[in-house]
Amino acid sequence: MTSSPRPASDSTPGTASGSARPPLNRRLAEFGTTIFAEMSALAVSTGSINLGQGFPDTDGPEEIREAAVRALRDGRGNQYPPGPGIPELRAAVAAHQERRYGLLYDADTEVLVTAGATEAIAASLLALLEPGDEVIALEPYYDSYAACIAMAGARRVPVTLRPHRGEDGAPSFRLDLDELRDAVTDRTRLLLINTPHNPTGTVLTRAELAAIAGLAVERDLLVVTDEVYEHLVFDGAEHVPLATFPGMRERTVAIGSAGKSFSFTGWKVGWVTAAPALLSAVRSAKQFLTYVSSGPFQYAVAEALALPETYFAAFRADMQAKRDVLAAGLAEAGFEVFRPAGTYFVTTDIRPLGERDGFAFCRALPERAGVVAVPNAVFYDHREVGAPFVRFAFCKQVEVLQEAVKRLKTAF
Numbered sequence: 001m002t003s004s005p006r007p008a009s010d011s012t013p014g015t016a017s018g019s020a021r022p023p024l025n026r027r028l029a030e031f032g033t034t035i036f037a038e039m040s041a042l043a044v045s046t047g048s049i050n051l052g053q054g055f056p057d058t059d060g061p062e063e064i065r066e067a068a069v070r071a072l073r074d075g076r077g078n079q080y081p082p083g084p085g086i087p088e089l090r091a092a093v094a095a096h097q098e099r100r101y102g103l104l105y106d107a108d109t110e111v112l113v114t115a116g117a118t119e120a121i122a123a124s125l126l127a128l129l130e131p132g133d134e135v136i137a138l139e140p141y142y143d144s145y146a147a148c149i150a151m152a153g154a155r156r157v158p159v160t161l162r163p164h165r166g167e168d169g170a171p172s173f174r175l176d177l178d179e180l181r182d183a184v185t186d187r188t189r190l191l192l193i194n195t196p197h198n199p200t201g202t203v204l205t206r207a208e209l210a211a212i213a214g215l216a217v218e219r220d221l222l223v224v225t226d227e228v229y230e231h232l233v234f235d236g237a238e239h240v241p242l243a244t245f246p247g248m249r250e251r252t253v254a255i256g257s258a259g260k261s262f263s264f265t266g267w268k269v270g271w272v273t274a275a276p277a278l279l280s281a282v283r284s285a286k287q288f289l290t291y292v293s294s295g296p297f298q299y300a301v302a303e304a305l306a307l308p309e310t311y312f313a314a315f316r317a318d319m320q321a322k323r324d325v326l327a328a329g330l331a332e333a334g335f336e337v338f339r340p341a342g343t344y345f346v347t348t349d350i351r352p353l354g355e356r357d358g359f360a361f362c363r364a365l366p367e368r369a370g371v372v373a374v375p376n377a378v379f380y381d382h383r384e385v386g387a388p389f390v391r392f393a394f395c396k397q398v399e400v401l402q403e404a405v406k407r408l409k410t411a412f
């Protein structure tokens with residue numbers, strides 16, 4: 001799929017280098033700077049409430065912060081930790097997968113600690129793809145997917161999640177399984193699946209996942225699953241890892257993130273679980289990206305993964321309450337709201353406000369309302385399909401969300 005130039009590349013650094021050939025190579029030319037940098041700068045210069053980037057404005061559990069301080073003071077992790085991650089954290093990841101999902105992984109051969117999920121995604125794609133391979137990703141997709149597929153020299157093939165009205169009239173974005181099946185060719189190597197899904201908030205159902213698993217087995221595809229929002233599913237929905245389906249454990253690379261699960265996004269601790277051959281491939285790429293990272297934080301995250309279910313339930317309930325505040329407020333302000341079943345994000349349709357272009361809308365929003373949001377079009381190859389959608393993050397304090405809603409209701 002060839003795509004139109006991404007707006008992020010408008011301000012590609014280095015094109016004014018004076019030489020005929022721009023410094024940024026052709027594989028990455030379309031990925032200049034991310035929209036988040038532009039929008040966060042706008043937030044600062046206009047004093048706006050930043051609901052653009054998805055990071056919590058309150059830190060995770062105090063005892064986990066203290067565990068990091070303790071590790072640092074005790075001299076644990078201040079020097080290069082072991083390449084695959086400290087044994088305590090690998091054991092904690094394995095225990096978490098078993099306790100929650102009944103998935104058994106060997107902490108030594110099937111678990112890898114990474115510099116956030118971001119590095120896990122990069123290492124997986126760089127390790128598993130040959131130039132020319134096709135990768136199917138659900139569109140809209142998380143922005144690093146396209147860049148990493150490009151760095152691997154592979155081709156992204158988007159399958160679009162489309163607005164769909166449920167029996168109760170509520171809209172959500174759904175995967176068309178026939179479209180997914182039709183997108184598989186003889187060159188398809190890998191399915192890159194994200195559930196709960198950023199930016200739409202869609203949580204794939206067990207039936208949808210079973211169909212994806214069946215397709216992967218039938219066509220002998222590898223699957224990379226980005227499960228960073230595994231703990232953020234609402235209204236009793238369940239997150240089901242693809243690795244739990246028949247024939248999937250041997251072909252699935254699953255990715256998790258302490259940033260998202262424990263509200264420490266600055267620590268950059270992520271992990272991969274996969275069968276030994278896949279894990280060892282991903283580890284080969286990872287060792288030459290960061291080699292290791294986040295030493296003392298790894299000790300703290302090992303403790304976080306062992307927190308009792310009460311932590312996860314409270315985290316989920318807190319985020320669901322925040323979702324409700326923002327979703328209701330956006331609806332009152334006149335947006336059409338896609339009430340998310342998971343993640344930090346609510347996607348809206350701006351057409352009821354008489355708007356059609358999410359880019360123009362988001363560039364004007366800070367001046368107009370003192371709020372920053374992100375145009376979903378940046379997550380699409382099919383720009384025109386994503387044009388009317390705008391994403392707001394709700395991982396913020398309730399008072400912040402209430403103030404944002406007040407501003408939006410005044411502006412519209």
Ligand SMILES: *Cc1c(COP(=O)(O)O)cnc(C)c1O
Nearest residue numbers: 116117118142198228257259270
């Ligand atoms: C935030 C996010 C990531 C990156 O997670 P880190 O652990 O911060 O690197 C990956 N995938 C999705 C879908 C995300 O939203």
